[in-house]
Each structure stands twice: as structure tokens, then as C-alpha cells.
Amino acid sequence: MQDGSAPTPVTIRSAPRTIDGTDAWNLVRQLLAAGTPDGRAGPLALANDGGWQCAGKYTPEAESVFEIFLPLVAARAKARRTMIVALLGQSLDGRIATLSGHSHYVNCDAALLHLHRMRALADAVIVGAGTVALDDPQLTVRRCEGTTRLRVVVDPDARAPADRKVFADGRAPTLLARCRSGDPVAGTETMLVPRKDDAMDLDALLDRLYARGVRLALVEGGGRTVSHFMTTGRVDRLQLAVAPMVIGSGRPSIALPPIERLDDALRPPTRRFALGADTLFECRLGD
Numbered sequence: 001m002q003d004g005s006a007p008t009p010v011t012i013r014s015a016p017r018t019i020d021g022t023d024a025w026n027l028v029r030q031l032l033a034a035g036t037p038d039g040r041a042g043p044l045a046l047a048n049d050g051g052w053q054c055a056g057k058y059t060p061e062a063e064s065v066f067e068i069f070l071p072l073v074a075a076r077a078k079a080r081r082t083m084i085v086a087l088l089g090q091s092l093d094g095r096i097a098t099l100s101g102h103s104h105y106v107n108c109d110a111a112l113l114h115l116h117r118m119r120a121l122a123d124a125v126i127v128g129a130g131t132v133a134l135d136d137p138q139l140t141v142r143r144c145e146g147t148t149r150l151r152v153v154v155d156p157d158a159r160a161p162a163d164r165k166v167f168a169d170g171r172a173p174t175l176l177a178r179c180r181s182g183d184p185v186a187g188t189e190t191m192l193v194p195r196k197d198d199a200m201d202l203d204a205l206l207d208r209l210y211a212r213g214v215r216l217a218l219v220e221g222g223g224r225t226v227s228h229f230m231t232t233g234r235v236d237r238l239q240l241a242v243a244p245m246v247i248g249s250g251r252p253s254i255a256l257p258p259i260e261r262l263d264d265a266l267r268p269p270t271r272r273f274a275l276g277a278d279t280l281f282e283c284r285l286g287d
């Protein structure tokens with residue numbers, strides 16, 4: 001304009017940011033930190049039953065993050081005993097590793113990100129002695145924001161090698177659950193747990209973990225340890241991250257006592273989510 005009058009101020013409104021998977025995870029973490037079964041974090045509202053509403057725009061990945069994690073946040077806050085989520089990454093033919101124990105990696109990056117988010121959600125990450133011996137895992141949160149609170153190794157016969165990272169790296173506390181005392185492992189607390197039916201009494205272990213404030217534990221493998229937890233009826237959610245891969249031989253995922261007829265097979269209510277090339281099946285086994 002050439003008439004000498006002052007230009008009209010123009011307000012440039014930036015479009016509201018679309019919530020992506022990382023934003024969604026950070027909102028979930030805010031609700032987790034609040035420790036209540038319902039609440040608000042920014043545009044996100046969580047209801048007591050795990051239902052949610054988000055006032056902003058969000059991507060499909062963000063929606064999956066809300067759908068997967070918010071029911072667990074609500075359930076954890078209400079848990080009256082340690083809630084168990086068991087997670088295994090497996091091939092189409094139900095293998096979690098080769099016979100020699102090689103398992104890096106069955107799953108794609110998106111499924112590994114999910115695993116690390118599950119670690120960050122959990123108050124404790126539990127693995128069996130076989131996984132510690134063969135994989136030497138760190139069990140820490142590295143692929144997303146969050147912390148590793150407690151690592152628990154189920155080692156009834158005190159066989160796990162003491163030089164493994166989970167005992168030696170000092171990156172998070174580690175608890176060694178044994179049925180017999182064995183040699184002490186430097187920097188690691190040992191908890192003696194009674195046996196029941198020739199195996200570790202997992203109810204006794206979980207009672208003790210609950211007394212320490214563990215409301216939600218992630219059982220991360222291997223197959224034998226997850227199967228032990230399933231046999232005792234203590235798995236609330238079974239998450240299987242299935243990769244489009246056929247190993248054809250190897251270490252099995254879940255192995256339960258044999259049944260005669262398919263009528264006796266478990267057919268739990270199941271939700272499905274895409275994790276990159278992999279598919280996550282979440283089976284509701286508990287309340």
C-alpha cells in the first residue's frame with residue numbers, strides 16, 4: 001500500500017504439531033510418572049479403564065503407542081499384585097533363537113523400540129539364566145526415553161556366569177533370584193526363593209517383588225522362563241512380536257504341558273499392532 005497508513009499486523013498462526021510416536025511415548029511417560037489410573041498429560045486424557053482421548057492430531061504410530069501402553073499404565077496403577085507382561089520376539093514358526101542360541105535379531109527396529117519402551121514402562125525386567133548366559137543382555141533402556149529400574153535374573157541353580165553385563169556394568173540395580181545360595185556375585189543382590197514342584201516358586205518371587213514396589217514386571221525371555229510364568233498362571237498379558245521369518249529349527253518360544261484336544265488350547269482375546277515389518281500380538285491372559 002502506498003497511502004502512508006500503518007500496515008495491519010498479521011498474526012501467523014503455526015499449525016498445531018501432529019503428535020508422532022515419540023511425542024506419544026513422552027505423554028505416556030508423564031501419565032506413568034503420575035502413578036494414577038486416570039489423569040491428563042497435555043492434550044491426552046486417560047480414563048480409569050485404560051480408555052483415552054487426545055485433543056490434538058496424531059499419527060497412526062502415536063495411536064498405536066496410546067493403544068498399547070495406556071491400558072497398561074492404568075492397570076499398573078490399580079495392581080494389587082505384580083502384574084506380568086511377557087514379551088517374546090519370534091519367527092513365523094515359533095522360534096526365538098537358533099539351536100546354538102543366536103537371536104540377534106529376530107525382530108525389526110520398530111519391534112526393538114517397542115521392547116525398550118516396555119522396559120521403561122516396567123518396574124522390573126525379568127529374564128532367565130539361559131538368556132543371561134547366551135545373550136549377555138544389558139536389559140537397559142537405550143532406544144527411547146526412560147529408565148531401567150530393576151533387572152531380575154531367575155537362576156534357580158546358581159548357574160549364570162558372574163561376568164555377564166547385567167551383573168557387572170552397574171547401569172541399573174540387578175537382583176539375582178536363586179533357590180540355592182551359590183557363590184556371591186559382586187555388586188549384585190541375591191534373593192533366595194523357595195522351590196515348588198521342582199521349579200522356582202514364582203508366586204513367592206513375585207510377592208517379594210511386589211513388597212518392593214514392583215507393580216508391573218516385564219518377563220523378557222527366554223522361552224523356558226516365559227513358559228514357567230505361564231504355567232503358574234501369572235502372565236497377565238502375553239506379547240508376541242512375530243517377524244516374517246522362518247528359522248526352521250531352534251529354541252522354541254512357548255512350551256506348555258501337552259494337551260490332547262484343541263478345545264483345551266488357549267484362545268485369549270487378542271489385539272494386533274503393526275510394528276514395522278513385524279506384527280505384535282497382545283493376548284489378554286489375566287484380568
Ligand SMILES: NC(=O)c1ccc[n+]([C@@H]2O[C@H](COP(=O)([O-])OP(=O)(O)OC[C@H]3O[C@@H](n4cnc5c(N)ncnc54)[C@H](OP(=O)(O)O)[C@@H]3O)[C@@H](O)[C@H]2O)c1
Pocket residue numbers: 087088089090096097098100101102103106127128129130131132134135154155156157158159198199200201202220221222223224225226228229251
Ligand atoms: N527372541 C527373543 O525374544 C528372546 C528373548 C530372550 C532370549 N532369547 C533367546 O532364548 C535363548 C534362551 O532361552 P531359554 O528358553 O533357553 O532359556 P531362559 O528361559 O533364558 O532360561 C532358562 C533357565 O531359566 C531358569 N528358570 C526360569 N524360570 C524358572 C523356574 N520357575 N524354575 C526353574 N528354573 C527356571 C532355568 O534355570 P536352570 O537351568 O538353572 O534350572 C532354565 O534353565 C537364548 O538363545 C536367547 O538368545 C530370545
